Amino acid sequence: MIVDRSHVPWALTTTCLTLVAFILYWIYARTEPNGASGGSWQGMLFGVAGTGCMVYAGLLAWRKKIPKWQVGSAQTWLRGHIWISLLSVPLILCHGGFRLGGALESCLMLTFAAVILSGIYGLAVQQILPRVMASNIPAQAIAPQLEVACERLRRSTELAVQKVCESAFLEPFSSLSRSQGASELAVTTSGINPSKQGMPVKTSQHESFSPKLELSTFYWDQLNSFLSSDANRSHDLANPTLATARFARLRDSVTEDLRPVIDEMESACDERRQLLFQSRIHGWLHGWLHLHVPLCLTLLVLGLLHIMTAIYY
Amino acid sequence: MADRRRLKTIASRYDLDVLRHRDPLRLMRFRLSALFLIGTVLACVPWLLGDHRAFESRCVSNAHKSFEQNCSQCHDQSGAPLRRMITFNNSWTSTSDKKCQSCHRESNKNDNDHFLPKTKDEEFAWGNRHAILEAQLETLISPLKCAGCHEEHRGHSELTQVSDAQCSNCHLQVDHLLKSKEPNGQHRFELKFSDFSQHTQLGIWRKSEALNRDRADSPVNWPNDGKIDHPVDASKILFNHRRHLDPNLPAGNGKTTSLDCVDCHQAEPNGAYFRPINYQQHCYQCHKLGFPSTGELPHADPEIVQGIVLDNLVKNLKNKGDRPVQSDEIGGPTKPPIDPPSRDLDPKLQPIDAAFQDDIRAEFQKVKSQLFEATGFDNVEPRNHVKSPFEKSCTKCHFTRQDNKGSVGWSVIPTKIPSQWMAHSQFRHDRHFSVDCRKCHTRNGGLHEPSEREDYYPVLKEQQKSSTSIYASISAQDVLMPRIELCQQCHGHGSSNGGRGSVSDKCVDCHDYHHTHAKADFRPGINEMLNNGQIGAAELKKTLSIKGSR
Numbered sequence: 124m125i126v127d128r129s130h131v132p133w134a135l136t137t138t139c140l141t142l143v144a145f146i147l148y149w150i151y152a153r154t155e156p157n158g159a160s161g162g163s164w165q166g167m168l169f170g171v172a173g174t175g176c177m178v179y180a181g182l183l184a185w186r187k188k189i190p191k192w193q194v195g196s197a198q199t200w201l202r203g204h205i206w207i208s209l210l211s212v213p214l215i216l217c218h219g220g221f222r223l224g225g226a227l228e229s230c231l232m233l234t235f236a237a238v239i240l241s242g243i244y245g246l247a248v249q250q251i252l253p254r255v256m257a258s259n260i261p262a263q264a265i266a267p268q269l270e271v272a273c274e275r276l277r278r279s280t281e282l283a284v285q286k287v288c289e290s291a292f293l294e295p296f297s298s299l300s301r302s303q304g305a306s307e308l309a310v311t312t313s314g315i316n317p318s319k320q321g322m323p324v325k326t327s328q329h330e331s332f333s334p335k336l337e338l339s340t341f342y343w344d345q346l347n348s349f350l351s352s353d354a355n356r357s358h359d360l361a362n363p364t365l366a367t368a369r370f371a372r373l374r375d376s377v378t379e380d381l382r383p384v385i386d387e388m389e390s391a392c393d394e395r396r397q398l399l400f401q402s403r404i405h406g407w408l409h410g411w412l413h414l415h416v417p418l419c420l421t422l423l424v425l426g427l428l429h430i431m432t433a434i435y436y
Numbered sequence: 437m438a439d440r441r442r443l444k445t446i447a448s449r450y451d452l453d454v455l456r457h458r459d460p461l462r463l464m465r466f467r468l469s470a471l472f473l474i475g476t477v478l479a480c481v482p483w484l485l486g487d488h489r490a491f492e493s494r495c496v497s498n499a500h501k502s503f504e505q506n507c508s509q510c511h512d513q514s515g516a517p518l519r520r521m522i523t524f525n526n527s528w529t530s531t532s533d534k535k536c537q538s539c540h541r542e543s544n545k546n547d548n549d550h551f552l553p554k555t556k557d558e559e560f561a562w563g564n565r566h567a568i569l570e571a572q573l574e575t576l577i578s579p580l581k582c583a584g585c586h587e588e589h590r591g592h593s594e595l596t597q598v599s600d601a602q603c604s605n606c607h608l609q610v611d612h613l614l615k616s617k618e619p620n621g622q623h624r625f626e627l628k629f630s631d632f633s634q635h636t637q638l639g640i641w642r643k644s645e646a647l648n649r650d651r652a653d654s655p656v657n658w659p660n661d662g663k664i665d666h667p668v669d670a671s672k673i674l675f676n677h678r679r680h681l682d683p684n685l686p687a688g689n690g691k692t693t694s695l696d697c698v699d700c701h702q703a704e705p706n707g708a709y710f711r712p713i714n715y716q717q718h719c720y721q722c723h724k725l726g727f728p729s730t731g732e733l734p735h736a737d738p739e740i741v742q743g744i745v746l747d748n749l750v751k752n753l754k755n756k757g758d759r760p761v762q763s764d765e766i767g768g769p770t771k772p773p774i775d776p777p778s779r780d781l782d783p784k785l786q787p788i789d790a791a792f793q794d795d796i797r798a799e800f801q802k803v804k805s806q807l808f809e810a811t812g813f814d815n816v817e818p819r820n821h822v823k824s825p826f827e828k829s830c831t832k833c834h835f836t837r838q839d840n841k842g843s844v845g846w847s848v849i850p851t852k853i854p855s856q857w858m859a860h861s862q863f864r865h866d867r868h869f870s871v872d873c874r875k876c877h878t879r880n881g882g883l884h885e886p887s888e889r890e891d892y893y894p895v896l897k898e899q900q901k902s903s904t905s906i907y908a909s910i911s912a913q914d915v916l917m918p919r920i921e922l923c924q925q926c927h928g929h930g931s932s933n934g935g936r937g938s939v940s941d942k943c944v945d946c947h948d949y950h951h952t953h954a955k956a957d958f959r960p961g962i963n964e965m966l967n968n969g970q971i972g973a974a975e976l977k978k979t980l981s982i983k984g985s986r
Contacts, residue, residue, distance in 0.1 A: 155526075155601075156585075156599050156601035156602040156605055157587045157590065157599055157601075157602070158590075158599070160493075160587075160590075161493065162493070162517055162520070162530075163520065163526045164520045164521045164523075164524050164525065164526055167517060167520065167521040168521065171521075224493045224494065225489070225490065225491065225492045225493050225494060225495075226483075226489070226490035226491075227483070227490050227491050228493060267457075267459050268451060271451045409461055412461075412465055413461075413464060413465050413468055416465055416468075416469050417465075417468045417469045417471070417472035417473075418472065420469050420472050420473045420476070421472050421473070421476045424473065424476040424477055424480065425476065425480070428480055428483075428484075429491075432488075432491040433491075433517055434515060434517055434518050435514055435515070436491065436507055436511050436514070436517075436530055
């Protein structure tokens with residue numbers, strides 16, 4: 124959720140309530156002979172208020188699951204989730220007397236801190252990353268369909284190359300096997316290991332140079348693996364500078380009629396890089412939830428245990 | 437690079453059936469959540485089934501650590517926190533007084549009540565007012581619970597270290613209550629302070645009408661002659677500290693000795709206070725009683741002394757000359773002296789020579805006068821001789837009065853040397869042994885004046901009146917107790933004493949709320965708690981017998 128001017132009333136209210144809570148706590152701590160305690164009625168009221176805030180924050184998830192509960196708009200719930208959760212922090216601190224407490228209470232406080240901090244992190248990345256995506260990823264896809272998009276991109280590029288290369292499309296597979304046999308000679312003559320280059324080496328045994336073969340070889344050796352859904356940032360073509368250089372060299376080594384397809388290949392490569400970037404940003408945008416949500420459940424269980432034992436004892 | 441794709445081209449790349457498949461991220465999140473939830477529940481099971489110490493906010497005090505893992509040993513009021521919250525009243529404690537008293541006999545309700553008088557003179561002085569105030573104070577004190585002041589799970593190593601606010605909050609209320617009961621709004625206690633730096637002056641140094649009225653048996657008196665503005669010791673004894681601290685104190689037979697404080701003031705075994713001054717132990721060696729004609733006399737009641745005097749006179753005068761001595765079968769030191777029996781009373785006895793009787797009577801009167809009437813002691817300058825007949829007199833140290841009662845006609849006014857000057861506090865001398873006696877016990881409450889000389893004796897004559905040193909004390913009327921300012925030099929926060937010291941200044945350091953008995957009865961709760969009763973009751977009683985807090 125983007126924090127904009129509509130959040131100002133919420134922020135002001137939260138700030139005012141925080142100040143009121145601290146003032147009340149200060150008065151209570153000064154007047155209490157034995158100092159502030161979470162077990163006194165004042166401390167427990169702070170605890171109840173803080174717990175109420177946390178419960179409200181947790182209800183956001185249930186609101187999504189039960190659409191019939193259309194109590195307030197999703198925006199209001201989200202704003203409330205943010206600011207009321209933040210309000211719970213001073214309330215819980217006042218309840219605990221700004222101490223960690225015993226074993227259970229320390230676990231609670233640490234879990235609570237992790238939940239709050241992960242939430243703040245999530246809110247922060249939500250302010251920045253979507254804008255980064257919008258400006259740097261014009262070709263962004265629907266996140267759950269990134270794999271599908273990659274596969275279809277690869278497929279469309281393959282068809283385009285096949286259409287142009289015709290019979291030479293599959294020739295790199297057979298020429299690769301021949302070039303492996305000549306690799307020893309190539310090492311002797313040129314000192315270059317063709318298997319490391321990934322490209323068939325133009326040796327003196329090749330009687331003729333085919334641009335289509337060049338194109339198909341480039342596609343199979345480099346572009347195909349990059350366009351697949353399991354490509355990662357370590358791929359050579361993931362580097363835009365290196366990719367530009369490779370495509371430029373390819374463009375120079377083929378005839379004029381093949382250059383449109385090279386443009387298309389380069390476009391596909393660029394789109395794949397954007398999808399790769401989108402995948403990373405998507406991980407940052409949503410990965411914190413893998414910590415935030417489970418910890419909330421932990422907080423719920425520990426909180427219930429704390430309430431039960433505190434009331435009993 | 438410009439995006440030259442067409443929307444249709446882009447749209448054709450997506451799978452419309454994707455909604456049928458679960459989002460992998462959501463799936464991972466669900467699995468993680470389930471894992472955390474189950475893991476947390478499983479992790480809490482050992483806490484619930486086993487050691488409950490994980491639930492305490494802080495550890496218990498040292499004395500309770502032996503049963504810390506058993507919460508029910510103390511917690512017998514379930515739901516008390518809920519009651520506190522609902523009623524907005526923190527007096528609901530999770531531990532009842534009964535639970536505390538199963539081991540600790542101190543209570544707020546029994547004979548250890550805080551506001552009852554501690555000494556007999558206070559009982560006399562308070563009289564009816566005590567009964568009136570008791571009902572009023574009950575409303576303040578009865579809601580107090582043991583756990584209200586001695587709050588566990590605060591990380592305190594000792595629960596006896598009650599916060600000052602517990603005392604001052606109540607005292608501030610009591611202050612108004614007491615003042616409302618007094619005709620002039622004045623009462624003996626000064627309770628309106630909340631910090632040691634504001635602590636009222638010690639009682640012996642406060643000339644308060646209410647205080648003086650109530651202290652019938654006070655260790656000090658405030659003279660009304662207007663000549664002096666400090667109290668005087670009401671011990672009814674004559675003593676010259678300056679004389680006795682003379683480094684060249686005559687010790688008889690031409691020898692000298694040197695006395696120090698500890699030669700007479702010997703600490704009790706617990707180190708808190710000092711044993712009473714005992715004539716036989718502390719004075720006899722130099723101050724033997726008796727005259728040449730009487731021989732040594734005991735330090736006893738006048739009747740006993742008189743009897744011994746008479747008996748010794750008879751024996752001594754008998755040996756002086758050839759006068760026949762008639763044995764007096766009914767005389768003796770334990771019986772009141774009688775005139776020598778006449779021949780008419782007992783014809784069996786040999787008649788006593790009348791002249792001998794006159795001699796005895798004359799000598800007896802002389803001795804009696806020396807014992808009970810001698811005056812003229814010069815307490816200003818030390819005497820260089822010890823042969824004055826007045827040296828052996830009772831009046832050397834005691835005040836006597838002629839009351840014509842009994843067979844002697846004189847009585848010695850009983851001394852009033854208190855074993856504890858300040859009855860409403862507790863002091864431990866052993867914890868202050870690093871401080872020299874002379875620095876605290878100054879003359880009439882003056883602060884110790886450091887001198888360049890390590891040994892401040894002797895005090896120069898011209899400094900006699902102004903000196904605060906104990907060496908300048910020539911009269912037992914000097915009050916040699918410190919004022920509160922001396923205590924505040926060390927006890928208190930740095931800011932209150934100018935940064936000179938920061939020794940603890942808590943109320944409980946000097947004052948005891950529970951008037952602890954000197955003997956503590958056997959506490960049955962401990963037997964039940966420890967070793968399931970395997971320790972025998974008699975053995976436990978012997979082990980746990982408490983001799984008192986002082």
